[in-house]
Amino acid sequence: MSNVAIIGAQWGDEGKGKVVDLFTDEADIVVRFQGGNNAGHTLVVNGDKTILHLVPSGALHPDKLCVIGNGVVVDPEILIEEIQTLKRRGHLVDDEQLRISEQAHVIMPYHKAIDLARERLRGKGKIGTTGRGIGPAYEDKVARTGIRFVDLLEEDTFREKLQRNIEEKNIYLKAILKEKTLDFDKIHVSYGRYREKLRKFVTNTGLLLDQEMRAGKRVLFEGAQGTLLDVDHGTYPYVTSSSTVTGGACSGSGVGPQHIQQVIGISKAYTTRVGSGPFPTELNGPDGETLRREGAEFGATTGRSRRCGWFDAVGVRHAVRMNGMTGIALTKLDVLTGFKKIPICTAYRYGSKDLHEFPASSKVMHGAQPVYEELAGWEVPLDDARNFSDLPVAAQKYVRRIEEVVGTKIILVSVGPGREQTILLKNPFES
Ligand code: IMP
Numbered sequence: 001m002s003n004v005a006i007i008g009a010q011w012g013d014e015g016k017g018k019v020v021d022l023f024t025d026e027a028d029i030v031v032r033f034q035g036g037n038n039a040g041h042t043l044v045v046n047g048d049k050t051i052l053h054l055v056p057s058g059a060l061h062p063d064k065l066c067v068i069g070n071g072v073v074v075d076p077e078i079l080i081e082e083i084q085t086l087k088r089r090g091h092l093v094d095d096e097q098l099r100i101s102e103q104a105h106v107i108m109p110y111h112k113a114i115d116l117a118r119e120r121l122r123g124k125g126k127i128g129t130t131g132r133g134i135g136p137a138y139e140d141k142v143a144r145t146g147i148r149f150v151d152l153l154e155e156d157t158f159r160e161k162l163q164r165n166i167e168e169k170n171i172y173l174k175a176i177l178k179e180k181t182l183d184f185d186k187i188h189v190s191y192g193r194y195r196e197k198l199r200k201f202v203t204n205t206g207l208l209l210d211q212e213m214r215a216g217k218r219v220l221f222e223g224a225q226g227t228l229l230d231v232d233h234g235t236y237p238y239v240t241s242s243s244t245v246t247g248g249a250c251s252g253s254g255v256g257p258q259h260i261q262q263v264i265g266i267s268k269a270y271t272t273r274v275g276s277g278p279f280p281t282e283l284n285g286p287d288g289e290t291l292r293r294e295g296a297e298f299g300a301t302t303g304r305s306r307r308c309g310w311f312d313a314v315g316v317r318h319a320v321r322m323n324g325m326t327g328i329a330l331t332k333l334d335v336l337t338g339f340k341k342i343p344i345c346t347a348y349r350y351g352s353k354d355l356h357e358f359p360a361s362s363k364v365m366h367g368a369q370p371v372y373e374e375l376a377g378w379e380v381p382l383d384d385a386r387n388f389s390d391l392p393v394a395a396q397k398y399v400r401r402i403e404e405v406v407g408t409k410i411i412l413v414s415v416g417p418g419r420e421q422t423i424l425l426k427n428p429f430e431s
Contacts, residue, residue: 002218002261002262002428002429002430002431003213003218003221003260003261003262004023004026004027004218004219004220004221004260004261004263004264004429005221005223005249005260005262005264005323006220006221006222006223006264007223007226007227007245007263007265007266007319007323007325008223008224008225008226008244008265008266008267009226009227009266009267009315009316009323009325009328010226010227010228010267010268010272010273010312010315010316010319011225011226011228011229011234011235011271011273011274011315012224012225012226012273012274013268013272013274013300014226014266014267014268014331015266015329015331016041016222016224016266017041017042017057018042018414018417018419018422019329019412019414020041020057020220020222021057021060021419022419022422022424023220023264023429024060024061024220026427026429027064027218027219027220028064028217028219029064029065029066029067029209029212029217029218029219030056030057030058030064030066030067030219030220030222031056031067031068031069031209031219031221031222031249031253032056032066032068032069032072032222033069033071033072033221033222033223033248033249033251033252033253034069034071034072034225034242034243034244034252035073035134035225035242035244036054036072036074036075036107036132036134036137037053037054037074037075037078037079037130037132037301038053038129038132038240038301039053039054039224039225040053040299040300040301041053041057041224041300042300042417043057043060047418050089051300052082053078053082054072054074054075054078054079054082055083055092056068056222057222058220058222059091059092062093062094062097064097065096065097065099065217066097066098066099067099067100067101067205067208067209068098068100068101068104069104069205069206069253069254070101070102070205070206070253071104071242071243071248071251071252071253072101072105072252073104073105073106073134073137073138073141073242074100074104074106074107074149075106075112075132075133076107076152076191076194076198077190079100079198080194080197095200095201098201099201099202099203099205100198100201100203101149101203101205101206101253102148102150102153102202102203102204103148103206103254104148105137105140105141105147105148106146106147106148106151106152106191107132107134107137108133108137108147108162108165108187109182109187110166110169110170110173110182111133111136111137111140112131112133112136113133113169113173113179113180113182114133114136114169114173114177115129115131115132115133115135115136116131117173117177117178117179118177119131121177127237127238127275128238128274128275128276128277128304129275130301134240134241135240135241138241138242139241140165145164145165145168147161147165149198149202150202152191153199155192158191158195162187162188162191163184166184205253205254206253206254206255209253209255210255213255213259218429219255221249221253223244223245225240225242226319227244227245227265227318227319227323228318228319228358230242230244230245230248230322231244233245233318233322236360237362238275238276238277238278238362239277245322246260246263246324262327262429262431263324263325263326264325264327264411264428265319265320265323265325265327265328266331267311267319267328267329267331268311268330268331268332268335269330269331269332269336269402270291270308270310270311270332270335270336271311271312272291272295272307272309273306273307273309274299274304274306275304278365278368279307279309280309280312280314280345280365280368280369280370281309281310281312281343281370282307282309283309287339288307288308288309290338290339291308291309292305292306292308294335294337294338295332295335310342310343310370310372311342311343311344311345312345313345313405313406314345314346314347314356314358315358316328316406317358317405317406317407318357320406320407320408321407326408326409326428326431327410327411327412327426327428328403328409328411329410329412329413330399330402330412330413331414332414333391333395333398333399333414333415334382334383334414334415334416334421336378336395336398337379337380337381337382338377339377340376340377341374341375341376341377342375342398343373343375344374344398344405345370345371346372346373346405347371348368348370348371349369349371350367350368350369351367354371355368373401375397375398375401376394377394378394379392382395382415383415383416383421384415385423386420386422386423387423388423388425390423391413391423399413409425410425411424411425411426411427411428412424412425412426413425
């Protein structure tokens with residue numbers, strides 16, 4: 001019996017939602033441990049599409065406990081909207097199904113205002129953030145000025161912290177960012193309403209998880225974004241502001257590392273990225289357009305069109321090592337149907353050197369040229385494949401070659417958005 005972490009192996013949007021939803025059948029509890037509503041997981045169940053930003057994907061299964069861990073930054077307005085939408089659709093009937101960590105930090109209106117203003121001022125050098133206030137909320141957490149749910153629940157603590165923060169943020173907004181200031185009373189009233197709506201969900205989730213695991217419950221840790229967007233191990237500074245890697249699952253949910261036995265990396269059969277930052281295998285011509293069209297590569301959160309390129313084994317190999325991935329779920333293989341040749345990037349060329357490891361230098365990453373090996377493509381659609389042997393030989397070879405170049409087994413291949421469009425090679429919960 002294992003607990004499993006599901007981690008993005010690329011720059012996010014790898015199709016984690018579908019894989020988490022599939023494996024949720026095997027788990028009792030699903031935990032989000034980092035990020036906020038910058039994430040967007042698209043779930044298609046019986047043709048019905050649901051996009052979740054904050055509530056863990058387990059919400060669609062009535063018997064699963066969903067936990068928003070201490071490492072998440074929560075925009076309460078968005079969370080309330082999401083809870084209401086889920087309830088309208090007949091999910092989350094029992095409020096006990098959702099628990100929010102009392103230590104999770106709350107995204108405030110000044111976080112969003114600062115995020116948006118800074119991006120505007122950065123102009124061409126912008127990070128391309130989702131504009132949801134994620135970075136500024138994590139900044140306050142680390143600066144020890146953040147407001148946690150436990151603080152929000154205590155009216156006097158909240159008032160005091162908000163007063164102090166508003167004073168400081170308004171000076172920054174006005175003098176440095178040349179923005180309008182924010183009104184204390186308005187925020188105080190609206191967050192007072194949020195407090196009362198969310199109070200019943202807030203608890204000590206680290207303790208709860210410990211109790212549940214001791215009782216033999218199985219946990220799925222649901223990562224958001226991806227390893228290459230990790231604040232330490234990604235393409236800094238073009239990253240998100242949290243630890244998206246397996247280590248983040250421990251600190252972001254308050255459990256020890258011995259509780260995570262399997263780490264499944266999610267990777268597309270090609271690569272996408274939203275926002276700015278280096279992307280060595282990016283395709284700016286017709287092949288990139290084809291990937292975008294066939295893969296419907298538009299962001300679930302911001303609707304932005306995703307940048308598309310060939311599979312980058314240097315990045316995924318880095319993710320496998322960094323996270324201790326025990327297997328990869330390869331998604332969207334069906335999208336590659338129709339390409340005569342399919343390149344895989346196995347190294348980066350920088351100057352006269354071939355780099356086999358992911359470089360830390362932003363300058364090197366920006367100048368890195370992909371070194372490709374070409375594999376044969378296939379013509380037949382893969383949508384109906386349910387066993388590995390149903391795949392055309394060229395597609396099988398493509399999958400096997402990816403295993404070799406990234407250094408771990410592929411345990412699942414996804415050939416379409418539906419739950420049934422899945423080839424399961426190994427169940428991580430049975431390891
Ligand atoms: P932030 O997380 O909004 O601060 O944005 C920082 C970077 O991470 C930007 O390049 C975003 O496009 C990217 N990003 C944030 N969340 C996601 C996600 O869920 N999928 C893909 N990219 C993301």
